Amino acid sequence: MRLLDTVLLSALQGLTEVLPVSRSGHGAVARLWLTSDEGALTLEGVLQLSTAAAAAIAASRMRPARIAAAVVPAPPMVACRRRVSPEGQAYMVRTAPDANYPEENPIDREMGYIVFEELGGKPLAVLFNFGCHNNMVGRVLSADMFGRAGEVLREKLGDVATVSLAAPCGDVSFMGLDGKKLVSDEHAAGRAIAGAILESFPKVERSEPRAVHVSSVVRRIPDRPYDPADFVYDQGRGSSPAALAFHKLRYEPEEAAVRVRGQTYCDVEIQAIAIGSVAIVTNPAELFSIFGLTIRRQSPFPVTIVSELTNGYCGYVPTRQSFKHGGYETYRTVYTSRLAKDAGDQIVDISLEVLRAVQTQQATGKPTRDDAR
Known part of the structure; x- marks a missing residue:
């Protein structure tokens, strides 16, 4: 028997005590996986x-549990990278002929968080929502600044779960006008993110939500x-010659692929989750920051967390004006920059739609079904 088979069988046996499935049910699952072809034990399974x-x-x-949630000023270590x-x-940034060229778009300079606590005040988990490309560390696998923020939170609050949800940051970087980092490294960035939460949450009023409401739509x-x-x-x-050569290598195959495919579409899922006066709304894009800022400002919830790159992937979503300015995020590809030029406006409208839907659920106590295409 393969090692992976042994591990899975052991897991199935142990999970009999906690999963709402009978021992015979676990056996059926095991037979389905382990008596198939060698390659049938898939990552999906x-x-x-x-x-x-x-x-x-x-x-x-x-x-x-109870929650403490707020939107606070983000650490001053981000800038529009276009x-x-x-x-x-x-x-x-770093490629502009003049470092004094102005930023293209306003960006969101606030961050949201939710701290979950036991009723006695012991922290259980922290969810935070910061808008910046999480890629200060290059050429190695790393949780980067978000992972470092989690480390600081656990150091200060104990063995809590930490979850980072990237706020829309398709055009946001940790580099300034001169291309230099606005903060020294991912450790300093993580301390700054965690510090903003640790300073704020002891002062925030607690609430004890009684239900979670969810609304989701899929639009093509x-x-x-x-x-x-x-x-x-x-x-x-x-x-530079290197930049020109890289573009040719990267985008000539993309052009050929886009040309032969003809008109294509992307299913985009937008989901809202409401916990009392706090809402999380998600999208699968690398959304430009101003769209997230618009969603937050127009949301019916006092605290709204906008999470990009969630439930799929549909590439960069720039503003209409950004397409006129060109640049990396607007280069057409099969997957990484593909949607219609008004996709950002559509994602804003759908996000507000599902936020209003969960607000209605809270008011009426009736679930909604919004799985529309």
Whole structure:
């Protein structure tokens, strides 16, 4: 028997005590996996079992809790990474001919968080929502600044679960006008994120929500049609021979693939989860920051956390004006920059729609079904 088989069988046997499935049910699952072809034990199957097990174990450990949630000023270590020349060309930071080119778009300079506590005040978990590309550490696998923030929170609050949800930051970087980091490294960034939460949450009023409400929609948004002009390099990531060579290598295959595919579409899921006066609304995009800021400002909830890159992936979603300025995030590809130019506005509208839906659920006590395409 393969080692992985042995591990799975052991897990199935142990989970009999916590999963709402009979021993015979576990046996059926095991036979389904272990008597198939050698390659049939898929990652999907392992993840399904692991997810079910984690949910069941967590449910068995549930206890009454209260929350402290707020939106606070974010540490001053982020900036819009797109700089626009007087001629209207967008450049990535560090590649702009003039470091004094202005930022293209306003960005969200606040961050949200939720602290879950036992009724006696002992922290159980912290969820935080910070808007910045989480990639200060290069060329190695790392949880980066968000992971460092979790480390600081656990150091100060004890063995709590820490969850980071990336706020819309498709055009946000930790680099300033001159291309230098606005904070020294991921450790300092993590301390700054955690510090903002640790300073705020002891002062925040607690609430004890009695229910969780959820609304989700899936909308099919068209991809941008093939246009040869989308693949003309505009020097948005530099004008060196190396930059030109990289663009050719990266985007010539993309152009060929987009051209032969014809009109394509992307199913975009937007989900809202309401916990008392706090809401989390998700999207699968690398959404430009101003869209998240708009959602938060127009949300019917006092505290709204906007989480990008959630429940799928649909690539960068710039503003309409950003498409006029060109630059890296607007370069058409099969997957990483694909949606129609008004997709950001659509995601804002759908996000507000599902937020209003969960607000209605709270008011009426009636669930809604919004799985519309």
